[in-house]
Amino acid sequence: MSETAIHPFRIDIPQAGLDDLRDRLTRARWVDEVPGAGWERGVPTSYLRELAAYWAEKFDWRAIEAGLNEYPQFTTEIDGQNIHFLHIRSERADATPLLLIHGWPGTPADFLDLIAPLTAPEDAQTPAFHLVIPTLPGHGFSGRLTETGWHDGKVAGALAALMARLGYDRYGVQGGDHGAFIGPRLAREHAEHVIGVHANALVTFPTGDPADMAALTESEHRRLAAMKEFQDSGSAYMQLAGSRPDTLAQLLADSPVGQLGWIVEKYKEWTDAAHELPEQAIDRDRILTTVTIYWLTDTARSVAHYYYERFHDASMFAPKPKGTVPTGVAVFPTADFAIRRFAERAHNIVHWSEFYSGGHFPALEVPDLLAGDIREFFGALTH
Numbered sequence: 001m002s003e004t005a006i007h008p009f010r011i012d013i014p015q016a017g018l019d020d021l022r023d024r025l026t027r028a029r030w031v032d033e034v035p036g037a038g039w040e041r042g043v044p045t046s047y048l049r050e051l052a053a054y055w056a057e058k059f060d061w062r063a064i065e066a067g068l069n070e071y072p073q074f075t076t077e078i079d080g081q082n083i084h085f086l087h088i089r090s091e092r093a094d095a096t097p098l099l100l101i102h103g104w105p106g107t108p109a110d111f112l113d114l115i116a117p118l119t120a121p122e123d124a125q126t127p128a129f130h131l132v133i134p135t136l137p138g139h140g141f142s143g144r145l146t147e148t149g150w151h152d153g154k155v156a157g158a159l160a161a162l163m164a165r166l167g168y169d170r171y172g173v174q175g176g177d178h179g180a181f182i183g184p185r186l187a188r189e190h191a192e193h194v195i196g197v198h199a200n201a202l203v204t205f206p207t208g209d210p211a212d213m214a215a216l217t218e219s220e221h222r223r224l225a226a227m228k229e230f231q232d233s234g235s236a237y238m239q240l241a242g243s244r245p246d247t248l249a250q251l252l253a254d255s256p257v258g259q260l261g262w263i264v265e266k267y268k269e270w271t272d273a274a275h276e277l278p279e280q281a282i283d284r285d286r287i288l289t290t291v292t293i294y295w296l297t298d299t300a301r302s303v304a305h306y307y308y309e310r311f312h313d314a315s316m317f318a319p320k321p322k323g324t325v326p327t328g329v330a331v332f333p334t335a336d337f338a339i340r341r342f343a344e345r346a347h348n349i350v351h352w353s354e355f356y357s358g359g360h361f362p363a364l365e366v367p368d369l370l371a372g373d374i375r376e377f378f379g380a381l382t383h
Helices: 015-026 045-057 061-068 108-119 152-165 178-189 210-214 218-233 236-243 245-254 256-270 284-297 300-311 340-346 367-382
Strands: 006-009 073-078 081-088 096-101 129-135 171-176 194-200 326-331 348-354
Touching: 015 045, 015 256, 015 284, 045 256, 045 284, 061 108, 061 284, 073 152, 081 108, 081 152, 096 108, 096 152, 096 178, 096 367, 108 129, 108 284, 108 367, 129 152, 152 178, 171 178, 171 367, 178 194, 194 367, 236 245, 236 256, 236 300, 245 256, 245 300, 256 284, 326 340, 326 367, 340 348, 348 367
Parallel strands: 096 129, 096 171, 171 194, 194 326, 326 348
Antiparallel strands: 006 073, 073 081, 081 129
């Protein structure tokens, strides 16, 4: 069988896997809760217990599975690694191919609310897109990684190969979180194929130029302070994954409650700060869809190793020339630290939007705002 073959795929989780999940949830051993601590020391036990009970008794995986299977899904092998992806073609003859790249925690299900607005906009004058939505190698239905070395550059190369295999020579790229690293790298290393790259949660670093620092606006100073706060007190998860991924992976692979707490903490911390609880920003079943996919596919090790590979990739932060591909950036108010004057040192910024609601997961929190910004950016490049 050809290694370049593309195979239709349907999600079909054996019932034994769902029964095992429910059994583990009902037998969880719970820690005491620190009185009055709230969320300041992590996920409160009382909240986690209630969410785990909902997961075990009320969350309907079969309904989620059926909903996902309404979209055309496929798998293919690239560089020895299985890649799962959704491929939804627009009926519009003028549609632009667009690669959507999820982050962590995330899966292609993050983009479900973008599919109709991007593939079948009501206004014929609004740009339309053919969507390719991969599961990152080592995540979810792509399955576990079979070898080390899958850093951002190798992942970007695999996604470029996927687009070529689908017959797309020129296409756009959009991504946040991991996608905000992988998308610009794909554009830099495969510039002849990328029309433009749109990113949310783009990471920018101070240039060290005193003139740049002196020119920062009040909101940019707040963003820079928030980034330092994240580095000081919110990045332990990343440091652990980036330094001891196997240890972390074993903890997450053996406990669904551990996996739940590990992920839901990020939905709490990185969604719009106007919300007290994560499910006020993102539907509870959407949160549990992500957690369930990671649990059922047993990909905790591969997911943790993404950070290790990034931290140990010598080319990641090496000096490089400024990117040439047109780049658009959407900035949301929570857990998004991008500053334009810093971004312009590394990227060809031609579009910059700042929003007043939403957070790190705009495809889940404010899909209408994200879809509109994607259309505006690529519309200016293709029309």
